[in-house]
Amino acid sequence: MRKLRSLIPTMPLPAWVSTRAQTCARSATLAVALCCAGTALVHAQSGAPSANSADAAAAAAAAASANARPVASNAELLVRGEYLARAGDCIACHTVPSQKMFGGGRPMETPFGTLYTPNISSDKQYGIGAWSADAFYRMLHEGKSRDGTLLYPAMPFASYTKVTRADSDAIYAYLQSTPPVHQPNRPHTLRFPYNQRKLLLGWRALFFRAGEFKPDPKQSVEWNRGAYLVEGLGHCTMCHTEINALGGNTASKEFQGGLIPLQNWYAPSLTSNKEAGLGDWSIDDIVDLLHAGVSNRGAVYGPMAEVVYDSFQYLTEDDVRAVAVYLKSLPGHSSEVDTSPKSPFVTEEANRLAPLGKKIYDAQCAECHAAEGQGKLPNFPPLANNQSIQMNSAVNPIRMVLNGGYAPGTKKNPMPYGMPPFAQLLSDEEVAAVVTYIRTAWGNHGAPVSEKEVNALRSAPLF
Numbered sequence: 001m002r003k004l005r006s007l008i009p010t011m012p013l014p015a016w017v018s019t020r021a022q023t024c025a026r027s028a029t030l031a032v033a034l035c036c037a038g039t040a041l042v043h044a045q046s047g048a049p050s051a052n053s054a055d056a057a058a059a060a061a062a063a064a065s066a067n068a069r070p071v072a073s074n075a076e077l078l079v080r081g082e083y084l085a086r087a088g089d090c091i092a093c094h095t096v097p098s099q100k101m102f103g104g105g106r107p108m109e110t111p112f113g114t115l116y117t118p119n120i121s122s123d124k125q126y127g128i129g130a131w132s133a134d135a136f137y138r139m140l141h142e143g144k145s146r147d148g149t150l151l152y153p154a155m156p157f158a159s160y161t162k163v164t165r166a167d168s169d170a171i172y173a174y175l176q177s178t179p180p181v182h183q184p185n186r187p188h189t190l191r192f193p194y195n196q197r198k199l200l201l202g203w204r205a206l207f208f209r210a211g212e213f214k215p216d217p218k219q220s221v222e223w224n225r226g227a228y229l230v231e232g233l234g235h236c237t238m239c240h241t242e243i244n245a246l247g248g249n250t251a252s253k254e255f256q257g258g259l260i261p262l263q264n265w266y267a268p269s270l271t272s273n274k275e276a277g278l279g280d281w282s283i284d285d286i287v288d289l290l291h292a293g294v295s296n297r298g299a300v301y302g303p304m305a306e307v308v309y310d311s312f313q314y315l316t317e318d319d320v321r322a323v324a325v326y327l328k329s330l331p332g333h334s335s336e337v338d339t340s341p342k343s344p345f346v347t348e349e350a351n352r353l354a355p356l357g358k359k360i361y362d363a364q365c366a367e368c369h370a371a372e373g374q375g376k377l378p379n380f381p382p383l384a385n386n387q388s389i390q391m392n393s394a395v396n397p398i399r400m401v402l403n404g405g406y407a408p409g410t411k412k413n414p415m416p417y418g419m420p421p422f423a424q425l426l427s428d429e430e431v432a433a434v435v436t437y438i439r440t441a442w443g444n445h446g447a448p449v450s451e452k453e454v455n456a457l458r459s460a461p462l463f
């Protein structure tokens with residue numbers, strides 16, 4: 001079998017690492033940026049029975065982090081701070097790839113103009129070298145800069161507000177220990193009236209509640225640790241929750257999946273709904289996906305590949321497992337899957353496109369994804385029963401076929417396999433046909449896609 005990586009002479013980094021540079025993959029729109037508020041509105045809840053309610057209070061106290069224990073030395077504090085900064089993925093937004101760490105300046109495109117992330121290195125003039133630990137905590141906890149300026153929620157403080165004071169202090173100490181980058185901030189170029197920070201008062205009243213994570217004493221230590229990471233530093237809800245018309249996320253739909261506007265990637269449901277979410281996944285599969293980037297259920301791609309590359313691969317297996325345990329406890333909702341009977345038109349479209357789709361699949365795709373879509377595990381992901389390609393929104397599989405991709409190179413999977421782009425090889429109709437085929441074959445329950453949808457995504461930014 002042809003291994004794609006053999007086509008690449010040297011494989012220092014997966015392809016997507018160098019192509020992601022131009023826009024901040026974390027939240028390409030202000031709407032996305034705004035959406036992180038949902039976390040603050042919803043209280044951690046669980047439909048799952050307590051794993052061990054006996055260890056209640058002690059569990060809860062220990063769970064918020066390993067931070068309950070006293071820090072032995074400054075060196076240990078710095079190591080912990082670095083680890084927590086990884087968990088929060090500060091580097092992804094505050095560093096322009098291949099430039100100085102934490103120097104800021106990474107553009108975040110929004111429909112209202114461009115935000116440039118600030119310098120958060122230890123530089124006293126341009127970074128946060130002159131900030132106190134109190135000011136840093138207030139920034140994470142309340143979303144205010146040192147002088148009290150309200151921050152745009154493109155900085156995910158609506159999630160970071162859950163971070164404990166001890167963890168904030170560790171991140172602060174670590175950032176202060178990084179080399180200063182003597183580089184001024186680039187001013188945002190937001191249009192009027194979005195450049196008026198006082199507008200943020202209204203947004204904050206609607207979508208932001210400051211408050212540290214409160215452990216649930218009825219849940220296990222592991223569950224609480226996972227909840228702390230997912231709802232706080234991980235800021236998963238920023239992408240995995242639908243955005244409402246006001247640019248916040250719909251609290252009642254937390255973790256039920258959402259389209260990332262402008263960037264055009266769909267972040268699927270993380271609840272335990274069996275068809276839309278992770279209900280069918282084992283804990284081990286979730287751990288593999290998040291830690292290695294590949295699993296028996298699928299590989300990460302697009303913005304999620306960046307999350308694994310910059311953040312998850314550095315976490316301990318225990319922490320990744322805690323995240324998985326927490327995700328598995330998120331209750332699923334029947335509303336996550338469209339169960340209404342398919343209109344005759346939809347069935348007709350699927351029937352029209354599927355034969356062409358099957359022909360293309362057999363010729364172009366089966367070599368890697370196998371005849372029945374079962375994949376060749378773990379390097380070539382399965383397409384049968386793979387929920388990330390069956391959502392109402394078909395952007396993910398369309399973009400994968402157009403642009404191809406690489407799973408991220410991680411400690412556990414340093415030589416990822418790739419998929420070639422088909423944008424040049426296949427017409428809009430052919431892409432629509434093959435994507436319709438993989439969304440509807442082998443028991444998959446996705447809807448057909450049109451040539452128009454394919455065409456619109458030909459010009460979408462890569463990352």
Ligand code: HEC
Pocket residue numbers: 026027085088089090091092093094108115116117118119120128139144145146150151152153154155156160171
């Ligand atoms: C999704 C992108 C994103 C992530 C992730 C992110 N930031 Fe930010 N951060 C921003 C943006 C954008 C701003 C500027 C907001 C503004 O101007 O109102 C900002 C502002 C800040 C500021 C305020 C700087 C100043 O001069 O006022 C600090 C400090 C900061 N971030 C630290 C962090 C830390 C620490 C982490 C990780 C725990 C982090 N950021 C993660 C996007 C991000």
Ligand code: HEC
Pocket residue numbers: 025026027229230234235236237238239240265266267268269270276277278286289298299300301302303304305307323387388396
């Ligand atoms: C920048 C946006 C973004 C952030 C932040 C993000 N994700 Fe994702 N995630 C995505 C996208 C887009 C996908 C779909 C692509 C894929 O499956 O790799 C995805 C896929 C996933 C999947 C696979 C789901 C499936 O059904 O295949 C899991 C599990 C996941 N994310 C967990 C998380 C967790 C846990 C966090 C927080 C620590 C998180 N994500 C943060 C964008 C994001």
Ligand code: HEC
Pocket residue numbers: 002003004297298299300301302305360361364365366367368369379380381382383386388389396397400401404405406407408417418419420422434435438
């Ligand atoms: C050379 C091997 C190869 C070929 C040929 C190939 N793929 Fe892939 N495909 C991969 C790999 C490797 C990944 C994981 C990439 C990543 O994580 O970015 C992948 C990922 C995908 C995904 C995302 C799956 C997930 O994990 O959720 C889809 C959808 C997909 N391929 C569809 C297709 C279709 C349709 C074709 C034919 C038109 C095709 N692939 C041809 C190797 C291949």
